[in-house]
Amino acid sequence: MTKTLNxxxxxxxxxxxxxxxxxxxxxYKRSVDDPEGFWADVAESFTWRKKWxxxxxxxxxxxxxxxFQGAKLNITENCLDRHLKTRGNxxxxxxxxxxxxxxxVRYTYRELYERVCQFANVLKKNGAKKGDRICIYMxxxxxxxxxxxxxxxxxxxxxxxxxxxxxxxxxxxxxxxECSMVITADALNRGTKQIPVKRIVNEALEQCxxxxxxxxxxxxxxxxxMTEGRDVWYHDEVEGVSKExxxxxxxxxxxxxxxxxxxxxxxxxxxxxxxxxxMVYAQYSFCNVFQYEESDVYWCxxxxxxxxxxxxxxxxxxxxxxxxxxxxxxxxxxDAGRFWQIVDKFGVSIFxxxxxxxxxxxxxxxxxxxxxxxxxxxxxxxVGEPINEEAWHWYHIHIGKExxxxxxxxxxxxxxxxxxxTLAGVTPMxxxxxxxxxxxxxxxxxxxxxxxxxxxxxxxxxxxxxxxPGMIRxxxxxxxxxRISYFSTYKGLYFTGDGAKRDKDGLYRIIGRVDDVINxxxxxxxxxxxxxxxxHNKNVIESAVVGYPHDVKGQxxxxxxxCDKMPENIDNLRSEIIETVVQQIGKIARPDKIxxxxxxxxxxxxxxxxxxxxxxxxxxxxxxGDTSTLLDPDIVDEIKEGAL
Ligand code: WT7
Numbered sequence: 001m002t003k004t005l006n007x008x009x010x011x012x013x014x015x016x017x018x019x020x021x022x023x024x025x026x027x028y029k030r031s032v033d034d035p036e037g038f039w040a041d042v043a044e045s046f047t048w049r050k051k052w053x054x055x056x057x058x059x060x061x062x063x064x065x066x067x068f069q070g071a072k073l074n075i076t077e078n079c080l081d082r083h084l085k086t087r088g089n090x091x092x093x094x095x096x097x098x099x100x101x102x103x104x105v106r107y108t109y110r111e112l113y114e115r116v117c118q119f120a121n122v123l124k125k126n127g128a129k130k131g132d133r134i135c136i137y138m139x140x141x142x143x144x145x146x147x148x149x150x151x152x153x154x155x156x157x158x159x160x161x162x163x164x165x166x167x168x169x170x171x172x173x174x175x176x177x178e179c180s181m182v183i184t185a186d187a188l189n190r191g192t193k194q195i196p197v198k199r200i201v202n203e204a205l206e207q208c209x210x211x212x213x214x215x216x217x218x219x220x221x222x223x224x225x226m227t228e229g230r231d232v233w234y235h236d237e238v239e240g241v242s243k244e245x246x247x248x249x250x251x252x253x254x255x256x257x258x259x260x261x262x263x264x265x266x267x268x269x270x271x272x273x274x275x276x277x278x279m280v281y282a283q284y285s286f287c288n289v290f291q292y293e294e295s296d297v298y299w300c301x302x303x304x305x306x307x308x309x310x311x312x313x314x315x316x317x318x319x320x321x322x323x324x325x326x327x328x329x330x331x332x333x334x335d336a337g338r339f340w341q342i343v344d345k346f347g348v349s350i351f352x353x354x355x356x357x358x359x360x361x362x363x364x365x366x367x368x369x370x371x372x373x374x375x376x377x378x379x380x381x382x383v384g385e386p387i388n389e390e391a392w393h394w395y396h397i398h399i400g401k402e403x404x405x406x407x408x409x410x411x412x413x414x415x416x417x418x419x420x421x422t423l424a425g426v427t428p429m430x431x432x433x434x435x436x437x438x439x440x441x442x443x444x445x446x447x448x449x450x451x452x453x454x455x456x457x458x459x460x461x462x463x464x465x466x467x468x469p470g471m472i473r474x475x476x477x478x479x480x481x482x483r484i485s486y487f488s489t490y491k492g493l494y495f496t497g498d499g500a501k502r503d504k505d506g507l508y509r510i511i512g513r514v515d516d517v518i519n520x521x522x523x524x525x526x527x528x529x530x531x532x533x534x535x536h537n538k539n540v541i542e543s544a545v546v547g548y549p550h551d552v553k554g555q556x557x558x559x560x561x562x563c564d565k566m567p568e569n570i571d572n573l574r575s576e577i578i579e580t581v582v583q584q585i586g587k588i589a590r591p592d593k594i595x596x597x598x599x600x601x602x603x604x605x606x607x608x609x610x611x612x613x614x615x616x617x618x619x620x621x622x623x624x625g626d627t628s629t630l631l632d633p634d635i636v637d638e639i640k641e642g643a644l
Contacts, residue, residue, distance in 0.1 A: 013321060014045040015287040024427050024436070031439035032466075038440060039067070039469060043280050047082045048073050049249050052276070058467045060494060062479075063487045066253050067277035067469045074247035075256060075279045076153045079318035080113040081247070091323040094297075095142045096342050098189035098329035104345075105142055109321070112146070117245035119143075119150035122237045126213045128181055130155030130248050133258065135179040135211075137161045137170055137201055139188030140328045143217045143234070144304050145314055147183045152256060155248035156181075159258040159270070162305025163188060163195070165586040167203035169268075173260050176270055177476055178210045186222040191333035198224040252276035258476045259307055261413040262526040263485055264497070264516040270476030271307075271413050278311075278416050279319060281470030285417040285438055286316030289407055290350045290379050291424040297376070299325035300352040301339070306523075307413040308383055311470075312352060316417070331357050336364030340372040340399075351399070352381035352409075355391050356521040359552045362394045369398050379424040380406045384522025385554040386510055392431040410434035410510045412496060413524075414486065416470025419443070420508050433509045442466040445502060450490035461514060462500040463493035516610070518547035518555050523588050527610075530557060530591070533584035537577050539563045544600050544608050545591070548617035556592035558617035560639070563596055570596060593617070593644045599635040601627070612636060616643050 018024045031038040036055035043052070053070030083090070088110040095105040107115065128134060134156045138144040144160075151158040159177050161170050174182070184201045187194055198216060202225055205211055214231040216224065226233075250256075256275045260268040286292060298317050302308035304326075317324040325346055331339050339361065343351060361368065380400050382392075387408055396406050406429065409421040420443060422428065422435040429435065437443050445453045445460030453460045464471075471494070475482040489495040499511040513519060516527045527545040534543040543561045550556035559577070567573040574594045581589055601609045612624050621640045627633050 015292065015320065016042050016045065016284060017287050017291065018423060018426055018439070021427055024423060024439075027439045028437070032442060035440060035466065039280065042284050043068060043276075046073070046280065046283075047078050052252060056467065060467075060487050060492050063483060063494075065467045065471060065473060067467075068252040068280070071252040071276050072249050073252070073276055073279070074153065074155075074250055075275055075315065075319075076116060076149050077247050078279060079149065079315065080109060080116060083109045083321045084113060087321050090321070092318060093142060093145060094323060094325045094346055096325065096327045096329075096345075098191070098333065100334065100338070100341065107142065114243035115146045116149040116153055117243050118238055118241050119146050120153040120245040121241045122215065122234065123150055123154055123156065123181070124245075125237065125241070126181070126215065126232065128154060128156050128213075131255075132156045132181065133159055133177040133179040134181045134183060135159050135161055135170070135174045135177070136183045137163055137197065138183060138185050138217070139163055139197060139219060140303055140326060141185065141217070141219055142326065143185070143219075145326060147217075148304065148310075148314060153245060153247050155250055155254065157255045157257055159260070160305050160310070161260070162303055163197060164305070164588050166583055167200045168207075168584050169586055170200065170204040171207040172267060173270070174204065174208045174211060176260075176267075177258055179208075180210055181213045181215065182211055183215045183217070185217040185219040186224045187220040189220065189328060191330040194220065196222070196224075198222070202227075250275045253473070257310065259310065259413055261307075262517060262524045262529055264526050265528055266526075267529065269478070269481055269485070271472050272474045272476050273416050273470070274473050277469030277471070279315070281417045281468060282311045282316040283319035285470070286312060287320050288423050288438065289409060289418050289421050290352070290381065291426065292317075292320055292322060292350065294321070296322060296349045296378075297325065297347050298322050298350040298352075299327070299342070299346070299348045301327060301331070301357065302352075302354070302383070307416070308352075311417050331361055332364065335368060336361050337368035337371055340369055340374060343374055343377060344372045347376040349376050350379045350381070351377055352383065354384040354522040355382055355387040356385065356553055358382070358387070358391045358395050362391060363552065366398055374399060374401065377401075377404050380404050381409055382406060383409045383411075385519045386512055387432060389431045396431075405429050408432070408434045410508070414472040415468070416472070419464075419468070420510075428505065428507060430503075430507055433503065433507045435507050437508070440468050443508065444493070445500060446490055446493070450493070456502050456504050456506055459499065459501045459511070461490070462496045462498045462508075462510070463490055464496070465493055518545075518557065520547070520550075520555050520557060520588070521553045525557075525585075525589055529585070530559070530581065530589055533581045533589065534559055534561060534577055534591070536584055537580040539567065539573060540577065542600065544610065544613055546610055546614045546617050548593075548614070548619075550592065553592075557589070558593045558595070558613075558644075559591040560595050560597050560600060560613060562599065567596065595639070595642055595644050597635070597639055597642065599632060599638075601635055601639070602631050603629050604631055613639070616640060619643070
């Protein structure tokens with residue numbers, strides 16, 4: 001029973017890496033029997049200015065979750081400073097531009113450290129200080145990674161807004177967090193398109209009173225409109241600035257960042273992550289899930305604007321001292337072989353992407369893959385949405401050559417890091433199944449009354465019954481919203497919003513959201529949020545949005561709209577509605593189908609029967625179930641006939 005566990009996988013650092021299934025079972029058991037002892041052991045390997053007094057304090061009623069209280073640290077000392085001695089000349093970041101003809105950029109740990117320090121000094125010089133919220137709206141360029149770390153260095157709270165969001169979305173996020181500064185760039189490249197980033201910021205800031213400074217990084221060399229006294233160019237500010245910047249000492253539970261995500265109601269909420277717990281969880285999960293080794297070249301294709309980019313492009317790999325690749329472009333430009341070309345170019349050994357990209361590339365045909373060797377690959381990952389078996393097998397066979405394990409990683413913005421996943425080559429792997437929980441993660445399935453379903457071969461609502469260090473602490477500025485969204489549906493549990501199955505061996509398979517959240521190409525939207533955007537269109541009186549199965553995106557957006565009068569030209573109306581949504585949220589939330597209807601199926605109490613709308617959108621009108629409680633049952637026939 002007592003086997004000595006060999007944690008020391010690197011000469012210089014302990015990754016607490018689990019190496020075989022038996023060890024997983026032992027470690028998992030310990031993490032449940034003695035969670036505090038387990039996480040304290042993991043945390044030992046980090047650099048602390050001062051160690052914690054208590055490991056964990058918690059209740060899921062308020063909720064109140066505090067990890068490593070009393071500890072003092074700075075996450076960037078763990079991402080950068082502690083590597084300088086042993087990995088100073090190792091590559092930390094490789095950046096590949098949108099256009100393969102342009103030159104890539106490489107920073108060693110030493111260079112990244114210096115750039116982060118300089119950027120941090122520029123932030124300070126412009127008035128930023130600990131606790132300030134800073135909005136980052138930037139292209140996928142090295143300066144984005146540097147800016148994020150620079151905020152963390154000085155203890156400012158970063159709130160990265162994905163550069164595909166509209167001015168209006170950005171303004172909402174800036175105002176919610178009362179950001180005092182914005183970091184941005186002139187413009188960005190995305191495939192064949194260029195996007196006027198600074199212009200979008202200018203538009204957003206017309207609605208934001210709290211922003212005092214805008215720091216603009218030059219990327220494409222565009223002439224942009226700068227507001228005197230508010231906007232400064234980074235390259236001017238950085239002249240003569242020191243490459244050393246002492247890290248701000250942070251408390252364990254001080255805010256590290258805010259990241260906005262959609263829920264089933266209202267506007268997106270600011271998920272709050274704090275310094276110590278997030279750090280410990282990011283590195284632990286990164287090293288175990290991907291079975292990271294010192295010589296790996298690691299590439300996560302996510303944008304830093306999403307949680308995947310935060311935890312597994314930036315923080316996780318840098319904490320582990322890995323070489324992380326960052327890509328500005330898209331998978332299909334200049335052609336559908338772009339990802340594989342980059343894999344060969346840098347010798348990528350761990351590759352992490354989303355099912356929507358896999359499905360798109362699968363559709364483009366295997367010829368794009370065959371031109372490349374892909375010999376360097378050793379672990380493949382998937383994230384963001386359920387991966388269907390066809391895509392799983394294509395990925396495993398054509399990319400992994402049946403040699404590399406595929407890890408299907410389930411987690412959420414709120415969980416901070418991967419929760420349920422195969423540990424590559426260590427725990428069992430089964431197509432379309434995320435697998436077993438990570439050590440320290442205690443999932444349970446409950447029925448609609450919140451009773452735990454204990455057996456295997458069951459299906460239920462996925463909840464967590466015990467805290468883990470990377471979990472959400474609050475929703476920014478509104479703790480009650482956090483309680484209601486995640487901790488009130490099932491008493492004493494964190495509710496994920498997902499439905500899941502557990503097979504006979506205890507492996508989890510995630511089915512998808514059970515609330516009014518849809519997942520489009522791995523991006524999360526509340527149906528209410530899209531409806532609100534559509535309703536901004538002057539012709540629209542009311543709308544209802546549902547998701548439907550989409551070959552590439554996973555889910556597509558199907559909108560039913562009621563107009564003030566029957567439009568003469570439906571196509572024009574559709575383009576106008578799409579334009580409204582693009583303005584309100586961004587291109588990523590564009591409805592795929594818009595059906596104009598004269599009414600919606602509502603119950604006598606005025607509630608829309610979404611079940612019916614979902615069935616019609618799925619193209620399955622054979623059995624719509626009981627419609628007798630509808631106010632106007634005839635509307636169902638009209639909707640069925642007009643289905644797209
Ligand atoms: C929702 C969270 C976690 C990073 C990206 C998305 C869905 C995520 C999987 C997976 C099935 C998945 C869930 C979850 N999801 N990963 N491997 N299998 N579904 O983060 O935007 O916070 O969305 O994405 O429905 O609740 P997010």
